[in-house]
Amino acid sequence: MDPLLLARWQFGVTTAYHYIFVPLTIGLALIVAIMQSIHFRTKNDMYDRMARFWGKLFVINFALGVVTGIVQEFQFGMNWSEYSRFVGDIFGIPLAIEALMAFFLESTFLGIWLFGRDRLPRAVHLLSIWMVALGSAVSAIWILMANSWMQQPVGYTLVDGRARLSDPVAVFLNERLLVEAPHTILAALTTAGLFVLGISAWHLLRHHQREMFLRSAQIAIVIVAVTSLLTATTGHSQAQHTARTQPMKLAAMEALWDSEQPASFSLFASIDQADGKSTREIKLPYLLSVLAYNNTTSEVEGIHQLEAADVAKYGPGDYVPPVAVVYWSFRAMVGLGMLFILLALVGLLLWWRGRLERRWFLRAAMVALFLPYLANFAGWITTEMGRQPWVVQGLLRTSSAVSPNVGATEVAITLAGFTLIYGVLAVLDFYLLYRFARPVTAPSQGDQDTGLGDVFAY
Amino acid sequence: MDIQTIWYALIAVLFIGYFVLEGFDFGVGMLMPLVAKDDTERRIVINTVGPFWDANEVWIITAGGAMFAAFPDWYATLFSGFYLALFLILVALILRAVGFEFRGKLDGLRWRRTADTAIVVGSTLPAFLWGVALTNLVRGVPIGADMQFQGNLLTLLSPFALLGGVVSIAVFALHGALFLNLRADEAVAARARRLASLLWWPTAAVLVAFFLFSYGQTDLFDRSGLVPGTLPVLAMIAFVASAVLVRLRWDAWAFATTALTIALATVVAFEGLYPTVMPSSLDPAYALTVYNASSSPLTLHVMLVVAIVFVPIVLAYQAYSYWVFRRRVTRRDIPGA
Numbered sequence: 001m002d003p004l005l006l007a008r009w010q011f012g013v014t015t016a017y018h019y020i021f022v023p024l025t026i027g028l029a030l031i032v033a034i035m036q037s038i039h040f041r042t043k044n045d046m047y048d049r050m051a052r053f054w055g056k057l058f059v060i061n062f063a064l065g066v067v068t069g070i071v072q073e074f075q076f077g078m079n080w081s082e083y084s085r086f087v088g089d090i091f092g093i094p095l096a097i098e099a100l101m102a103f104f105l106e107s108t109f110l111g112i113w114l115f116g117r118d119r120l121p122r123a124v125h126l127l128s129i130w131m132v133a134l135g136s137a138v139s140a141i142w143i144l145m146a147n148s149w150m151q152q153p154v155g156y157t158l159v160d161g162r163a164r165l166s167d168p169v170a171v172f173l174n175e176r177l178l179v180e181a182p183h184t185i186l187a188a189l190t191t192a193g194l195f196v197l198g199i200s201a202w203h204l205l206r207h208h209q210r211e212m213f214l215r216s217a218q219i220a221i222v223i224v225a226v227t228s229l230l231t232a233t234t235g236h237s238q239a240q241h242t243a244r245t246q247p248m249k250l251a252a253m254e255a256l257w258d259s260e261q262p263a264s265f266s267l268f269a270s271i272d273q274a275d276g277k278s279t280r281e282i283k284l285p286y287l288l289s290v291l292a293y294n295n296t297t298s299e300v301e302g303i304h305q306l307e308a309a310d311v312a313k314y315g316p317g318d319y320v321p322p323v324a325v326v327y328w329s330f331r332a333m334v335g336l337g338m339l340f341i342l343l344a345l346v347g348l349l350l351w352w353r354g355r356l357e358r359r360w361f362l363r364a365a366m367v368a369l370f371l372p373y374l375a376n377f378a379g380w381i382t383t384e385m386g387r388q389p390w391v392v393q394g395l396l397r398t399s400s401a402v403s404p405n406v407g408a409t410e411v412a413i414t415l416a417g418f419t420l421i422y423g424v425l426a427v428l429d430f431y432l433l434y435r436f437a438r439p440v441t442a443p444s445q446g447d448q449d450t451g452l453g454d455v456f457a458y
Numbered sequence: 459m460d461i462q463t464i465w466y467a468l469i470a471v472l473f474i475g476y477f478v479l480e481g482f483d484f485g486v487g488m489l490m491p492l493v494a495k496d497d498t499e500r501r502i503v504i505n506t507v508g509p510f511w512d513a514n515e516v517w518i519i520t521a522g523g524a525m526f527a528a529f530p531d532w533y534a535t536l537f538s539g540f541y542l543a544l545f546l547i548l549v550a551l552i553l554r555a556v557g558f559e560f561r562g563k564l565d566g567l568r569w570r571r572t573a574d575t576a577i578v579v580g581s582t583l584p585a586f587l588w589g590v591a592l593t594n595l596v597r598g599v600p601i602g603a604d605m606q607f608q609g610n611l612l613t614l615l616s617p618f619a620l621l622g623g624v625v626s627i628a629v630f631a632l633h634g635a636l637f638l639n640l641r642a643d644e645a646v647a648a649r650a651r652r653l654a655s656l657l658w659w660p661t662a663a664v665l666v667a668f669f670l671f672s673y674g675q676t677d678l679f680d681r682s683g684l685v686p687g688t689l690p691v692l693a694m695i696a697f698v699a700s701a702v703l704v705r706l707r708w709d710a711w712a713f714a715t716t717a718l719t720i721a722l723a724t725v726v727a728f729e730g731l732y733p734t735v736m737p738s739s740l741d742p743a744y745a746l747t748v749y750n751a752s753s754s755p756l757t758l759h760v761m762l763v764v765a766i767v768f769v770p771i772v773l774a775y776q777a778y779s780y781w782v783f784r785r786r787v788t789r790r791d792i793p794g795a
Contacts, residue, residue, distance in 0.1 A: 063559035066512060067552040073522050074544055077537025081606075084537075088530020089753045096523035097764055103516045104772045108779050111509030116782055165757045403538040405606045414545045421552060428556070432563055458504040458562045 004402045006411040007079040010418065014071050016377055017422050021065030023376055026140055026185065027192020028058045029133035031223065033126075040126050046212050054196065054216070055129075060432050062110065064425060071418065073099075079411065083391055083401035089164050090156055090171055091146050098142035106135030137185060144181045145174065150392050151383065152176035152245050163395065179241045183234040186227045187379065190340055191372040193224035197347070198369025199437045201362035208439035217365075218351060225344035232337055236291070242386075243292040243300070246393060248310070248319065249386035251303045252326040254288055255281075261299035263288035271324040276304060314394075321388040329381040336375035343368055461758045462748040465528040466735070468765060470728040472524055474721045476517035477588070478633075481720050482713075483511040485634015487554060487581025488627070491574060493638060493649040498792050500574065504558060505787045506641040509779060511558060515551065527761055531605055531751035532735045539599060539607025540591055543614055547584045554580025582627060589626025593619040596727050597676050598737035601744050605751075608740070618675045625668045628661040629720060636704065636713040643788045651704060654712075658701045665697065676730070689729065693722035 032055050039047035073095065076084050084092075109131035117125055155170030156163040165171065197220035203213040243250045250256075255269045255278050265287035269278040286296045293300075303320055310319035343364065350356045391398040459467075486507050494500040525533040537544060557576030561569075597618060600608040635657060638650035669690075696718040703712035731737070735751055738744035752758065 060563070063555060067555045070519060070551060071548050073519055074537060074548060076526065077533045078541055078544060081534035081538035084526060084534040085530050088526055088533065089757050092523065092527025092530060092753065093757060093761060096520065096527040096761060099516060099520035099523040100764065100768050100772065103519055104513060107513040107516050108775055111513055112779050112782060115509040119782060164754050168756070168760045405608065406538055406541055410541050413542070417545065417549060421549060425556060428560065432560060458501060458508050458558055
């Protein structure tokens, strides 16, 4: 096997797996902080029980986010040493700041929050969960800054074949970051909102602790309604930004083989990458020009034209990302996003008419719990696969980034090892979440929902 | 002092923080089955490090990030070179974290035993491998003119490096025992204290052996002659003092002395290397230094500003967390016990 291919699989597997836990951590920290704040103000015990219930699930999820995160940081140096040498001068900055500014904050205050409930003034305990929420949001911004630089390298000069920092402010305020960070963080909030909504719906279907879970569902519906709409609008901005800065990615997202003016939007395409064309296509006229440039006249460049330009600029080579993967991932993400908006709007309508506990809605909400995970994967696959063959757009190819001294056997061992361990942990994590999330009505176990120490302490 | 040297010192500080702090939670994890007689006591032991271990681990994440930013070639050569060793460390840290976090969340003896194994193995293996890694770092590994590591996992497992791994297991175990003496319920603390006295002699023996070995294996001590200089002597004094202080029941001071031993030993390693960061065993000219492995001065200056602002803040709230949880963990703190 080719070590490059194995290293790419390893990055894909470990990153996708890590990203199961990240969005829920970001979103649920905020939701728990909000619930605990309401309890702080109202002294209504229901909100205390609520914050504890969701807090338990937060902690289970957080644990795996942390341990899989360390792998991410080590992996750059282990499998991608040439990448690390090339980008270290710039990419290392946000990575180091993320650890210093965010990871310390998250982990220290999570410890204080978990173990300090009976030991601290209420205000300090409340502050500690807000610090956890702040830390996870701040960490998102720094790591997205690092990713943004891979999509749109700015503030650098090339010296001795490496990127060297020339303008730190340009890196910190990368315009790509300004579209990517809001979209990603809002999607994380939607993920957490749907998580809370789905589990609340489960309890409501079983008539378990109705008051508390009805209120949880209402909080979640508001969060999903607001954030799913904003995820869509920021996603639209990001796509328009991609049209200008990564036209090949946009063309692949649309399977637009040849330039069109005005460009039509593809609803379905049967993609043939080898022949460079699509068969059996359904297209909506003008719509791609509208989506990409907000008008009905602009030209959108096609894959063949962009490839010719890339060959002229960078020399002979294959500059086309895997079109079918990018095309369908993008559609999966957008389609699911639309579904979340619909679900939230239906939820608001039902709530307004006092019928939130309609069983069909609650069942739909339970299913919807799992969908944002797919949408998140699809979004990352779109943006990362859409950038191929580059790891840093226009500057460094993925094939030149891999560690030259790490053999296929070594990568195969670690890939197999991580996959195995991650698989076992996935089962364990799912079982734990199930166990702590499920509606328990038996009186002997009823205390589990409120019993704090047994769950929070080790 | 130039900016590269400042960053080298800052990374040394991060490693000191990591070894001193995670060192005791590694030790606590290793010793758990030896000092705890029943499940409640095991939970007491785990809860002594409960609020801390995760934040302690962030020190190595920050050290890794800082190496990436300040010395990309050091980060790239070290991490791709020590590939399988780092993989094993990652696996161990994952198992340990899952053991800590999920142990109390499921019932059943078999699950608890599995989690305990994860904690013990997950604490011992990284302690060993960090010792191996640091010893190799100091001694030098085969690095070519292209800055690439040319060995494999076996290259790293020389007798000297293995001894380094044993030393770090022993020192961290002692450090952990003294932490338990400070923060665990009295019955557990008493056992930890006895264990510390018991561990002290073998720890002293491997330390002396390692010390003598390093005369032959590194130039660390050649530079300063037979008398190894102030810092190593201070480290030895601190280590000897720990045995005395624990007998006098000056518990906090005993813990502080092993912390000092670990900190000084890390300083000695980093100081001995400087200005090299990774010596090459093939040709001294191939070594990575703070100058040929570093980022641009602009990057280093930007990072320095960030570090000056945030390191004190981090230290302040971490100190606060240690202050909040300064009391002993007793049986009453364990729910259902």
